Every structure is written in C-alpha cells, then in structure tokens.
Amino acid sequence: MVKDILYDLKISCSHCNLGDMCIPRGLSQQGVNTLSGVVKQKLILHQDDFIYRQGDDFKGIFAIQSGMAKLITDDLTGNEHILSILLPGELLGFDGLNDTHSCSAIALNTVHFCELPKDRIDDLCRQVPNLTRELFRHSSDILKESQARVINTKLSGEQKMAAFLLDLSKRLKQRGFSESEFRLPLTRNEIGNHLGLAIETVSRLLKQLQQKKVVAIQQKEVQILDFPELKRIAVDD
Amino acid sequence: MVKDILYDLKISCSHCNLGDMCIPRGLSQQGVNTLSGVVKQKLILHQDDFIYRQGDDFKGIFAIQSGMAKLITDDLTGNEHILSILLPGELLGFDGLNDTHSCSAIALNTVHFCELPKDRIDDLCRQVPNLTRELFRHSSDILKESQARVINTKLSGEQKMAAFLLDLSKRLKQRGFSESEFRLPLTRNEIGNHLGLAIETVSRLLKQLQQKKVVAIQQKEVQILDFPELKRIAVDD
C-alpha cells in the first residue's frame, strides 16, 4: 500500500543524518522529539516544481533532505535573479518571515524535503527550549550568506566562478558528499544569472579553467582537479 | 548635574517617534513598556566610532535614533566592503545573532542609538507577546534588503547610482525627513565601495546626473530635482 510505503519512508528528526546542521542543531533530545512531531517529513517534488512562490503568504521553514533547489526573485521588470543554490541539509523560507515570501524556491532536480509549518512555529518556540535562539542563528547564517554574495559581485569573472565552485564544493563536503566531484544541475544560463555574467562569459571562463587543468567539466558534471590553484584564483587574481 | 541631563534626555520607547518602524512595531502598549525598561536608551557615539566590531561576540540589537551609520565587513584580503547605510529608525545587529558579529557598525556622524542587550533578549521574548515574531520580521526585512543589493549589483553604473539615491530618499521620507534634500555623510570612496564602482566612476556618474538636471550636488549635500527621470534611469537604461 502506498500508505505503508510512506510510513516506511518517514524518518524522524532524531534519525535524520542532517540533524547537526538542520533545525535540531542545538536542541535537547526531547526538543528534537517534540520538533519531529510537528515537522512534515519526506515531502517530494520534481524538477521545476515550486516549494513556495514569491508573493505567497509565509508558509514555513523548509529543510532540503536530498536534491537541490534554487531561490529566485523576479524584479520589477520581470527579470529573474537566482539568489542562491540550496543543497541537502540547507534551510529555506526565511525570506517569508515577515509575512510574505520575497523569493520563489524551485526544485532543480528531484527533491525530498521537510516542512516546519508556519502555524506551529510560535507554539513550538514556546515549548522547545533554544528553538527560538536556533532559528535566529539560522536566519543570521542566511543573512551572512547573502552578504557574502554581495562581496562576491565585486570580483572578476574568473574569481566569481572559482569562488562559486569552491563554495559549492565546501558545502557539499560539509554535508558528506564528495568535494571534488559533483553534478551541478544548472544550465549555463542559470550559472550566469547567479553570478552576474553573460552566458557566453560563463562558457569562456569554464573553458579557461579547464585549460588550466583546474577543473574538468562534462556537461553538468564538475570535477575539481586543483584545489590550491582554484583557491588562488578565487582570491589573488 | 550630568546625571540630570541624562535623565532629561532619556526617552522611553513609548514616547519615541520611531516606534512604528523600530522594535515596538506590533507590540501591545504593555509590551512596549516592558521593552522600555530593558532597552538602553540615548547612547551616543561620534564619527568613526564603532557600535560593534566584526568578530565581537553578539552584543545585541541596536536602533539608530539619529545620525547615520555604515555596516562594513572586511574580507579575507583585508578589503573593506560597505554592506549598508543605516538611517535613523533602522535596526542593526542581526549579523551577530549566530554568536559573533560578521560586520562592524560605524558611526558616519554623531549618532544617538538604543541597545537591546543580548542577555535580555531571551527573557524579553518570553515576557512580551509578539516580540519574537517581530524580531523575526525585522531579521527577514534585513535579509530582503541584502537580497535587493545583490540584484542591484547587476545594474549599470548609472542605474546603481540612481537606485542608491532613490533608496536613500525613500527611506528618509519614511522616517519623516525630506526626500528631496539630504546630507549624505559618505566620501566618494565610500559611495564607490558601497556600489561596487571606482571612485572616478562615481565622480563621473554624479556629474552626469547633474548635467541632466536630475540631481544637484554640493559636496555632501544632495538635492533630487527630477524624481520621475531618476526613477526612469534606475530601471530603464
């Protein structure tokens, strides 16, 4: 039965291997249990599906269990901007905390995720010690990421690309994936959009990095061959 | 006596004219009173003084009562980046919510400000209904500002400058100041740093806007002469 399958798939926060970087970080075992009872787990979406949409009322805080997503916002002139790429174990939804979501979150491939629904947050914060604190921490983490991206925009094209790849690699490693080989489910267009570069420039920069034997790229498969050099490029050039 | 003067200067949150955009926003009268008892009020700093420093343990949330400040961060290579300009009635400190401040906040001129000290926040959130919610809202507001700046970095120099002036003008207006005439206590260098432009480019862009009779600038005094045109430049060009 479908129901049974879903039941089998259900994993509580205490058994989820993302615990230490997800919301449970910093909570007591009991707190995690309380959280588990409230969080909607193992939700699934496919490529191009929306987790939430810009303009939606605040829905809640989400955690990606597997797959990747992008956070985008449409500006006044209708142009789309990719604000961030979200990896397994990362949280999203904080852009809605002041009542309406200013971004859309879209699956880049098949995504499993959890939801801490808006309506339960206040209760839960009262019940679970440190949860409020922890949510503030996460929201501050996310603010810092956004600030880091402002700084990145001042770099040269090559530096942006190097820093982007290194950032992904680092975050993947932190989450138990290979830091040197991964699939980047983005088109050149999306990479360019995210980094503030024309698609042609993305193409040329990637070629350049390959010629230097710093990375190897086959379609969307990325391999980092020379970390020291990639780091040097990201900061020196 | 100095003490008497300080006493006279002391203004509770309920009597502060910034209430509706500051922390009290959304709190009951009683909540505001409780808040007032905890907030350190009418602190004063002068140009170039630090409100807090990058690397400091989280100190608390601050509100600017008068004057302006800048939020900066030093990157790995020691370069300073101006992340935002803070006006009266605006909040800062959210970059420290995950334990250490990732930015320094520096007074651009004489600044009066209030402090909600870190140690009291948890208590206060338990005592004052909606305060947690309200802090989340503010933190989300600030995240959105940061995201908006990421988008701004994709604009042309002239657009950046126009958007920057319009943004300041709008925020000043919201806070009861003139939207068309104000003093911008930043050097060309700081403007350039903030917008990601070379100082010479800032100079040329400002000249250009003056030649078009869109703004008039005398040293640090800014006058906006033609809002429609400035808006057109910010989005169209």
Next chain:
DNA sequence: CGGAAACTTGAAACCTTTCAAGAGTCGTGG
C-alpha cells in the same frame, strides 16, 4: 596660509557583453 585629503578630469587599457553563427546534446517519433 599651507599641506593633506578628497574630488575631478582625460586618455588608454581592460574586461565583459553583445551580436552572430556554428557545434553539440537530448528527446521524440517515424
């Protein structure tokens, strides 16, 4: 008043974009 700092201006260099065209990849259908 004099010196330091901030700002402006011009010309050349540089990086990125734009335009244009060709090559490669993927999925569908005959």
Next chain:
DNA sequence: CCACGACTCTTGAAAGGTTTCAAGTTTCCG
C-alpha cells in the same frame, strides 16, 4: 535505431562600459 528539431552550449569579432593611471583642482583643517 536513426533522423529531426529544439534547445543548450561554444566560439569569434566588435562594441561598450568601467577601471586604471596620471595629473590637476578643490576642499578642509590645523
């Protein structure tokens, strides 16, 4: 299973905007 078409990606050349370098001017302040 190959062919076709759509889409994505790559490549080259020219154009464009911003930076850099260099020098001069203005402003500020002791």
